[in-house]
Amino acid sequence: MIERVGVVGVGQMGSGIAEVCARSGLDVIVADENAEGLKRGRDRIAVSLKRAVKAGKMSEADAEAALGRIRFTEDLQEFADRQLAVEAVVEVEAVKTAVLAKLDLILPEDAILASNTSSIPIMRLGTATARPHNVIGVHFFNPVPVLKLVEVIPSLATSEDTRARAVAFVEQLGKQAVVAQDRAGFVVNSLLIPYLLAAIRMAEGGFASAEDIDSGMVLGCAHPMGPLALSDLIGLDTVKLAAEAMYEEFKEPLYTPPALLLRMVEAGRLGRKAGRGFYEYPSL
Ligand SMILES: NC(=O)c1ccc[n+]([C@@H]2O[C@H](COP(=O)([O-])OP(=O)(O)OC[C@H]3O[C@@H](n4cnc5c(N)ncnc54)[C@H](O)[C@@H]3O)[C@@H](O)[C@H]2O)c1
Structure with a gap:
């Protein structure tokens, strides 16, 4: 004990x-x-x-x-x-x-x-x-x-x-x-990180707005929050570092951090903990 x-x-x-x-x-x-x-x-x-x-x-x-x-x-x-x-x-x-x-x-x-x-x-x-x-x-x-x-x-x-x-x-x-076995990303991040990166690529390409991407998964799949809000919660620096570690391990393009993610991290827009990411968190 x-x-x-x-x-x-x-x-x-x-x-x-x-x-x-x-x-x-x-x-x-x-x-x-x-x-x-x-x-x-x-x-x-x-x-x-x-x-x-x-x-x-x-x-x-x-x-x-x-x-x-x-x-x-x-x-x-x-x-x-x-x-x-x-x-x-x-x-x-x-x-x-x-x-x-x-x-x-x-x-x-x-x-x-x-x-x-x-x-x-x-x-x-x-x-x-x-x-x-x-x-x-x-x-x-x-x-x-x-x-x-x-x-x-x-x-x-x-x-x-x-x-x-x-x-x-x-x-x-x-x-x-x-x-879980000792592979970069373990069970949950192996599934979650490519999903978050795909949502960021979608926003980056102008495919849909951040709000609509998140509403899609909240209202269409009953997720408690959408992938961009979740990325903000995790911290965009952490999402980037996790993606890079997984890319280093598997060399699969689906783990490469999109340029938008890199730029946001460089700008210090790290999500909730920084008061700004895909969304703004003025009270923090
Ligand atoms: N954020 C998430 O959703 C999440 C989920 C699961 C696991 N993790 C993992 O947890 C770890 C921490 O993530 P976080 O989101 O809490 O990060 P964070 O940036 O909020 O906190 C990191 C803390 O570590 C401290 N620190 C840095 N270098 C240190 C050192 N040499 N000695 C002592 N303290 C030091 C910093 O001052 C800071 O308080 C990372 O490995 C991350 O991958 C994060």
């Missing part, structure tokens, strides 16, 4: 992962690059917990207790007693391997090093450490407090024990695990 968890990177995903861990009663330490990142993450968690209280999903006292179970730090040395750490830093292989290599030196020998990567092969992340048998993909979905699925991705080197402990951890959080 996991009781002490560390989360590195408290952006959209890391804050959600920290929140669900704390809501499940775990002791959580969260690290980010700097004080500013930590403050943003703490605010994001506080807002999300407030939303849960408002929606009647938890009491105010439980929300306060959950926030009280999370400690924020810039010093990874504080992870020395963690049984499991999840990295949720930017989708850049060199950044992730650097973080995992550091965690490897700090966490107890049998601790699990998990990655929330959307698309980078776990084997490559595992070889950045001296414990590839304890490295595994634990891929949450956005928004983490809402979506039930977690993909668990063992690499060729991951031990059966690590895989079983990772699945048990996911279940401890009240989520459902799907085990």
Whole structure:
């Protein structure tokens, strides 16, 4: 049973992962690059917990207790007693391997090093450490407090024990695990990313407006949101990086990021988190 968890990177995903861990009663330490990142993450968690209280999903006292179970730090040395750490830093292989290599030196020998990567092969992340048998993909979905699925991705080197402990951890959080092979994109993004890119190409070519493309999938296929709104929610930089990682793996044209996506990322129109993507989010 996991009781002490560390989360590195408290952006959209890391804050959600920290929140669900704390809501499940775990002791959580969260690290980010700097004080500013930590403050943003703490605010994001506080807002999300407030939303849960408002929606009647938890009491105010439980929300306060959950926030009280999370400690924020810039010093990874504080992870020395963690049984499991999840990295949720930017989708850049060199950044992730650097973080995992550091965690490897700090966490107890049998601790699990998990990655929330959307698309980078776990084997490559595992070889950045001296414990590839304890490295595994634990891929949450956005928004983490809402979506039930977690993909668990063992690499060729991951031990059966690590895989079983990772699945048990996911279940401890009240989520459902799907085990996927270690291929860029795993199950969900292998299907989702080409779909999002196709919608972006459609908007780029003037085939239909963003609103009409999204309405098509919401009203015609009962999706909770359309592909462009979903790209904004995920973050266009993350969509681009995931597509590039999948293109690198398979060399299939359907994974190439369209020029419009590249230009929007260059312009900083990253979606919801930046206040602007395919749509505008003035209140953020
Ligand atoms: N956004 C999604 O919908 C989604 C879904 C599933 C998985 N993911 C994956 O989760 C990871 C994080 O994505 P996100 O959307 O939360 O990104 P984000 O940009 O919101 O957050 C990244 C965080 O990592 C921090 N960071 C960067 N370098 C760091 C370092 N060296 N040490 C500590 N912290 C560092 C940043 O300050 C930031 O707070 C990526 O691997 C992404 O592919 C994203």
